[in-house]
Amino acid sequence: MPEPLFEKVALIGIGLIGSSLARVVRREKLAGEVVVSSRSASTLERARQLDLGDRYLLDAAEAVRDADLVLVSVPVGASGAVAAAIAPSLKKGAIVTDVGSTKGSVIAQMQPLLPEHVHFIPGHPIAGTEDSGPDAGFAELFEGRWCILTPLANTDPAALESLTAFWTRCGAMVDTMDPDHHDKVLAIVSHLPHIIAYNIVGTADDLETVTKSEVIKYSASGFRDFTRLAASDPTMWRDVCLNNSEAILEMLARFSEDLAALQRAIRWRDGDKLFDLFTRTRAIRRSIIEAGQDIDVPDFGRHARPASPKP
Numbered sequence: 001m002p003e004p005l006f007e008k009v010a011l012i013g014i015g016l017i018g019s020s021l022a023r024v025v026r027r028e029k030l031a032g033e034v035v036v037s038s039r040s041a042s043t044l045e046r047a048r049q050l051d052l053g054d055r056y057l058l059d060a061a062e063a064v065r066d067a068d069l070v071l072v073s074v075p076v077g078a079s080g081a082v083a084a085a086i087a088p089s090l091k092k093g094a095i096v097t098d099v100g101s102t103k104g105s106v107i108a109q110m111q112p113l114l115p116e117h118v119h120f121i122p123g124h125p126i127a128g129t130e131d132s133g134p135d136a137g138f139a140e141l142f143e144g145r146w147c148i149l150t151p152l153a154n155t156d157p158a159a160l161e162s163l164t165a166f167w168t169r170c171g172a173m174v175d176t177m178d179p180d181h182h183d184k185v186l187a188i189v190s191h192l193p194h195i196i197a198y199n200i201v202g203t204a205d206d207l208e209t210v211t212k213s214e215v216i217k218y219s220a221s222g223f224r225d226f227t228r229l230a231a232s233d234p235t236m237w238r239d240v241c242l243n244n245s246e247a248i249l250e251m252l253a254r255f256s257e258d259l260a261a262l263q264r265a266i267r268w269r270d271g272d273k274l275f276d277l278f279t280r281t282r283a284i285r286r287s288i289i290e291a292g293q294d295i296d297v298p299d300f301g302r303h304a305r306p307a308s309p310k311p
C-alpha cells in the first residue's frame with residue numbers, strides 16, 4: 001500500500017475545491033491526519049456530517065499547527081486574510097499552497113505575510129464546476145485535469161517535488177508556469193468565458209421584447225451552456241474579476257475588437273469571412289477533444305466518473 005505523503009494536512013476552506021481535496025486525500029490515503037477549517041460554523045458542521053476530515057476547527061491558526069501541507073481553498077480576495085491568520089502558527093518547513101483562479105494577486109497578498117521558514121508554492125487546479133460548498137465536491141474532480149503550479153524564484157525544488165507528487169496522486173497532471181503568464185492564459189480560457197456568460201444571460205434577462213418565461217421555455221442548448229457558467233459562485237467570480245483585472249481587461253479589449261469585426265462581417269454580408277472564422281474555431285474544438293480535455297463537467301459531478309484521460 002502506498003505511504004501517506006504527509007503526516008498532517010490542513011484544509012483551509014472546505015467548499016467545492018477544499019472538499020474535493022479532502023475526499024481524494026482520504027480515498028488515496030495521502031495524509032496521516034486531515035484537519036478541516038472553515039470560517040463558518042454551519043459549513044464546518046456540514047463537513048463533519050460528510051466525514052471530510054479527522055478534526056474540525058473554526059480557528060485556521062489552530063488548524064495549521066504542526067501541518068506539513070496547508071491547502072488554502074478560499075475565494076482569492078480572502079487569501080491575504082487567511083495568510084495573516086495562519087502565519088504565526090505555521091510549522092517550520094511546511095508547504096503552503098492554494099488553489100486560487102488568479103495567481104499574481106494571491107502571491108502579492110500572501111507572500112509578504114508568510115514566514116520565511118515555510119515553502120509557499122501557489123497552485124491552481126484547472127478543474128471545477130458551477131457548484132459551490134462542501135456538498136458539491138467529489139474525489140474524481142482532478143482526474144486527468146491539469147494543475148498549474150507557479151513556483152517563486154526561491155522555491156525549494158524538494159518542496160516543489162512533494163507538491164507535484166501530491167497533485168499527481170490526486171489524479172492531476174502538473175505543469176509549472178510563471179504567475180503573470182498563468183494570469184494571461186487563464187484570462188482567455190476561463191475568466192472571459194465566465195464574464196461573457198454572465199453578460200449574455202444578464203442581457204437576456206434585461207430584454208423588454210422577450211419575456212423571461214420565453215427565455216426559459218425556448219432556451220436552445222447554446223444558451224443553456226452559458227447559463228451553467230453564469231450560475232457559478234458570485235463571490236468567487238467577483239474576486240476573480242477584481243484580482244485579475246489587468247489581464248482580463250486586456251483580453252476583453254481584444255475580444256471587443258474581434259466582436260466588432262464579426263459584427264461588420266454580418267452587416268456587410270461577408271460570408272467568406274464568417275465561414276473562415278467558423279472553420280478555424282471548429283478545429284480548436286476538435287483539438288480539445290483529441291487532447292482528451294473534453295470532459296463534460298455537468299455530468300461528471302453528479303452522475304458518473306470522468307472518462308480516463310487519453311494518452
Ligand SMILES: NC(=O)C1=CN([C@@H]2O[C@H](COP(=O)(O)OP(=O)(O)OC[C@H]3O[C@@H](n4cnc5c(N)ncnc54)[C@H](O)[C@@H]3O)[C@@H](O)[C@H]2O)C=CC1
Pocket residue numbers: 013014015016017018038039040043073074075076078081082099100101102124125126127128129130131132133134233236240
Ligand atoms: N469553483 C471552481 O470551479 C474552481 C475554483 N477555484 C478556486 O478555488 C477557490 C475556492 O473555490 P470553491 O471551492 O469553488 O469555493 P466555495 O465557495 O465552494 O468554497 C469557498 C470556501 O472558502 C470559505 N471562505 C469564503 N470566504 C472566506 C473568507 N473571507 N475567509 C476564510 N474563508 C472563506 C468558505 O467558507 C468555503 O469553505 C477559489 O479561489 C477559486 O478561485 C479553482 C478551480 C476551480
Ligand SMILES: O=C(O)C(=O)Cc1ccc(O)cc1
Pocket residue numbers: 100101125126127128129130190297
Ligand atoms: O465549470 C467550469 O466550466 C469551469 O471552468 C470550472 C473552473 C472554474 C474556475 C477555475 O479557475 C477553473 C475551473
